[in-house]
């Protein structure tokens with residue numbers, strides 16, 4: 001292979017430094033319309049981030065209301081009906097508006113083309129359209145709250161969802177349908193971009209692992225989401241016109257609904273967790289100053305998880321009357337997914353082993369992810385085991401398990417990613433000390449909230465109940481206190497990140513010493529990312545990066561970069 | 569259908585339709601084609617859920633499907649199948665005409681495709697209207713008005729009348745709906761082996777016929793929505809063709825609408841035998 005020796009590093013970084021003060025994507029155009037109708041992937045990513053965080057605030061308020069209600073047995077602050085509404089809205093908003101689009105649509109949109117060395121996604125207008133669909137979906141969710149709300153639980157199980165008198169069911173289902181298409185178009189855009197817009201030299205095995213993760217995620221988005229689309233469509237028709245397909249009174253089969261729903265919603269778990277794992281793969285390597293261990297294993301385990309994930313949905317239905325044979329098969333297949341997941345965890349640990357680890361905020365959150373995801377993944381095995389599942393089914397054990405995976409996994413990785421790319425997105429550095437403090441509050445608060453729920457669940461406390469026997473009171477109160485502590489952590493994050501926008505130190509092009517291409521352009525990046533894409537090399541080769549105290553960031557050293565090496 | 573690339577303009581000459589983030593018209597065209605195929609895959613998966621529901625109910629209750637499908641008009645279904653096949657041909661010709669820069673032929677072929685689509689929806693309307701009048705609808709609205717339909721037959725018998733004649737529109741249906749074997753209503757153990765003497769029963773043995781019509785309306789309704797969307801796209805393409813936007817150098821929208829139309833046709837090719845031609 002021809003060694004492409006580049007003169008790029010020094011001159012380019014110098015240009016990037018100069019560019020930081022000049023024209024960038026934030027200053028390129030002005031006015032609210034230049035944001036709402038932009039086709040720049042970076043601006044769309046920022047809009048997604050702001051909108052998703054707003055939805056997170058809304059879903060978080062419902063979570064706090066639910067936890068506060070559970071402080072004491074019996075009525076505490078709201079009626080039982082309102083309690084049902086609150087946990088339903090909390091779940092639906094967090095799943096469909098926050099966690100599923102969170103990492104791909106916000107962070108993925110921003111960094112994917114830059115990491116690739118492209119000027120934009122393949123279909124910029126489709127990208128804007130999928131953002132507008134997201135907004136429409138969010139408005140429908142708000143409409144659902146206004147028109148009488150929903151109390152079905154986020155899973156909308158029939159026949160309850162077709163018979164409950166709450167007026168918000170149809171709007172919220174329409175919202176889920178619209179959000180599904182928003183997700184599909186994002187995935188479609190990512191797949192085409194990664195296939196067709198890689199510049200010469202950016203081979204598949206020079207792709208940063210975050211892009212492998214986004215690619216695998218996009219495959220699931222394309223293959224699973226249409227099934228959710230048709231399912232909620234049928235549910236709407238069922239509710240409005242009495243179609244009968246899911247309605248036992250009309251000869252239909254409600255378990256069929258569960259099959260359809262989980263055929264999407266189990267793979268959706270991997271839509272949530274795969275991009276999170278991608279972020280972790282980036283951060284672990286950069287903050288250990290060490291080449292990622294087992295690049296190919298991590299890349300292919302993303303694809304393996306995406307594919308295996310399609311064959312395990314029945315594990316949500318072990319007590320729904322499936323045949324024993326089917327149940328056993330689903331249980332076995334569920335265990336198989338833990339293999340590629342464990343492959344990733346061991347590779348991250350091996351990457352850190354012997355590295356020089358710097359415990360900056362993104363790395364702290366990443367370590368939190370590995371710890372929490374470890375617990376979330378292992379308790380998933382308890383639930384995948386048939387006998388244990390019957391005991392733990394629909395208890396707080398399940399609630400704790402999926403919060404360890406979805407919140408402790410996806411959301412904390414998203415927070416890590418926000419801290420990691422914040423200097424790139426905004427051109428500002430946040431307070432490292434407050435960042436570490438927020439980590440402490442979130443990490444302790446999270447475990448205090450959800451670990452007691454494992455104990456409650458294994459003692460038989462059912463999920464979604466308004467009332468409970470006094471013996472659970474102490475654990476419920478621990479959990480609620482934990483949720484308040486976590487809230488303090490999130491508010492702290494919001495405060496210091498917003499503060500950094502106005503008073504933060506200007507960020508250098510490469511504050512952390514990353515070797516992926518987004519660190520090669522200025523912070524914030526220029527409107528078209530690159531005039532010429534920088535030559536793609538090994539995305540985890542940090543040997544030539546040196547810390548320059550004058551600019552507070554990393555620059556390439558004297559040795560020219562050879563662009564012919566692939567990750568080993 | 570054609571996915572051949574547009575003629576590459578000579579190097580250096582600016583291509584008017586090339587967006588800034590692509591390096592060549594060929595790269596742009598390939599990206600659009602890949603994106604379109606992925607979108608069509610999601611469309612097929614959208615129908616996939618319904619096909620799945622069809623398969624589950626047909627496997628669990630074959631008698632419903634055997635009994636109810638005769639109420640669909642095979643001839644109208646066949647005519648509609650023929651219409652869509654012809655429209656696929658005219659659509660392919662339209663794409664070819666665009667590639668050859670034959671503007672007039674392109675407009676004619678697009679107009680013919682639109683006419684076929686409208687004809688299809690017209691016939692679909694006639695079928696739906698017929699079902700509506702007979703009350704052969706889904707779940708909650710299933711109120712068969714036809715004298716031969718199971719609900720009214722049962723009703724009439726209760727009032728001391730003789731069961732009405734077999735439905736004229738459903739030849740051969742009598743055996744299915746009016747006979748049963750004793751074992752079907754009681755525990756299997758009560759039926760002597762080999763004793764399958766059919767008894768005439770006042771009770772039609774096929775229950776939950778509305779399931780078939782639920783599946784029928786869900787599948788054909790979703791398909792009709794897609795035909796409607798295709799017609800809107802075709803209208804837009806025809807309008808742009810009339811403005812002279814397409815030529816051998818740029819025909820991407822025609823090719824993409826063509827792909828979409830073929831997939832919509834293809835789905836009908838599966839729907840027709842699955843719903844109308846059950847044995």
Ligand SMILES: [Cu+2]
Pocket residue numbers: 265266269312313315316
């Ligand atoms: Cu699952």
